[in-house]
Amino acid sequence: MDSPSSSSVTSDKIITVKPAPSLVDSLRGCGISSVRVDKEELRQNMTMPEYLRFAIRDCIRFKDTIVCKSHCIGGDSVHGDDEKAVAPKTPMVVFINPRSGGRHGPVLKERLQHLMSEEQVFDLLEVKPHEFIRYGLGCLDTLAGLGDTCAKETRERIRIVVAGGDGSVGWVLGCLTELHTQGLEPVPPVAIIPLGTGNDLSRSFGWGGSFPFSWKAAIKRTLYKASIGPICRLDSWKISLSMAEGTTVEPPYSLKQTEEYSLDESLEVEGELPEKVICYEGVFYNYFSIGMDAQVAYGFHHLRNEKPYLAQGPIANKIIYSSYTCTQGWFLSPCSGDPSLRGLKNILRMHVKRFNSSEWEQVPVPTSVRAVVVLNLHSYGSGRNPWGNLKPEYLEKRGFVEAQVDDGLLEIFGLKQGWHASFVMVELISAKHIAQATAIRLEVRGGEWKDAYMQMDGEPWKQPLNKDYSTFVEIKREPFQSYMVNGE
Incomplete structure (x- = not known):
């Protein structure tokens, strides 16, 4: 076997993560930045059109991707302006573990839902990652197969944020391997809001060791970084x-x-x-x-x-x-x-x-x-x-x-x-x-x-x-x- 190297990665969008130079760097909280983020622009870049959100919601609820056909453009449902729907620049889905982060989990969930939409924020106790991957992403694939350009572009651009500890992040990553094995690419990249105790995965990819106390302002900056950040590879x-x-x-x-x-x-x-x-x-x-x-x-x-x-x-x-x-x-x-x-x-x-x-x-x-x-x-x-x-x-x-x-x-x-x-x-x-x-x-x-x-x-x-x-x-x-x- 040849000496391993990350030079085999050909995509310009994929970078190699370097070790943190010091312990001080590992203590940085995520979202600490002087960048001002416009809330309305951020919401516009992340939020999916209503008909897609409802289609994904129903497919997960009924555990059947066929349900989404009633939401497709030209289907039985009336979508109004959604017939001209355009895929958001970086559609985002958040999984949150309400048990992480002390008592802040439920409040953080409410804040995230306010910044994008209720249908794009999933409680890990209610919707399991494999259910979203199988039926949520499956919904977008089905609509794309029916000629829905907005669904196709949303599926290609979607990113996932996990608000929780390393265990929650690993759970989501493990479920995403199902897409690899079935050849259902692209596989969405994962960003992190660190709410656990150790948060070593979060530290390794620049999301910090803990979420800052000024978390309301930090959420916007974190979601902004999750939407523009470069993609890295991680061995499993x-x-x-x-x-x-x-x-x-x-x-x-x-x-x-x-x-x-x-x-x-x-x-x-x-x-x-x-x-x-x-x-x-x-x-x-x-x-x-x-x-x-x-x-x-x-x-x-x-x-x-x-x-x-x-x-x-x-x-x-x-x-x-x-x-x-x-x-x-x-x-x-x-x-x-x-x-x-x-x-x-x-x-x-x-x-x-x-x-x-x-x-x-x-x-x-x-x-x-x-x-x-x-x-x-x-x-x-x-x-x-x-x-x-x-x-x-x-x-x-x-x-x-x-x-x-x-x-x-x-x-x-x-x-x-x-x-x-x-x-x-x-x-x-x-x-x-x-x-x-x-x-x-x-x-x-x-x-x-x-x-x-x-x-x-x-x-x-x-x-x-x-x-x-x-x-x-x-x-x-x-x-x-x-x-x-x-x-x-």
Whole structure:
């Protein structure tokens, strides 16, 4: 395989995202700009003609694209001036997670509806992304097929904004891959209004780490940037998890059980293979990790579910998360415990495919490492860059290349104990560099450990380990890249 490069992108409208130069840049809120945005002009550029809005609404409501025929020009419905309808310059659709952003979600939704139209703002609790993609965009495709020029141009120009955290953005991106697989292009690019806790996807594409307190004015500027911003590419990674049948596991919603799974047989297996397995598959955009960081995330996740009144917004979440982290064994390990049993090396065997090779290579897990992170973005843990901005000499010495979000590579690094992770998170030091890879296979085996903690884009779970059979995690790049709008 040739060295990955983003130079293969031929479109002048698609750019490569560079890492943020400093932690200060990652703290910028989106929408902070001196640009004055005219509200009426913005509304005119974003809002679809009424007949299209109603057609999309009805198709989603009845889950049938045929419904839109009653709204087409010359159909049974009377549209008046819509017979001369012109597609907006940049039609916009917004998905909002009302549970994100503390108590501001419902108010933000109302403001967005006022700036464009009620039919173009979707509550993620009421309209799922795949429903809009299947029936909303399907409606525009159907009308375009009937000769509706306005619908055709709207479909070609449409952009999507997600108001929520990284999980909400990933949900929408994952659903958009359906368009790739079915050849229903173009695929709309995605912009972000960051309402989550970490917002690492948002930071990586210039939308900031949090939405500003002066959010009413910021909404206009954000929508304006979403309408004019250049388009970037983002790699997406498929993860396959397999274990012996009978294993009781509660994976996150982003992992779905599948009937078919084929383990790469070119590698020897340290443990035994069971006769029957259960398999889960999903896609991540930011990171996958195993070890103590996932254990802390798992504990915090359950604490927040048990006591939802603690989750009053991003700042409160970060304070509680930091306090909870200090109570875990990552910082204070029992003196009676054998230090040699704490490292992931005791349960984990790792193989990778490097960017210049199609062969699997076993990579040793350092004895001191207690968490292994597989990273796709430049941002991790609310804006930190644990991989670091490495010098060319070091990259050449280690056989690495400069990390990009669209280079077909994952950066693999390790975190030792909590103190080491803390210094990494404040960017005083870099994490333990392990490898860069185009594909990864992890074999997790039982023994002294009864469970392993894993997480994928902030969604943690506890993975039971079997003494007789190994659990396998395989990661490889999806053939289609996602499209993001750059907010810088």
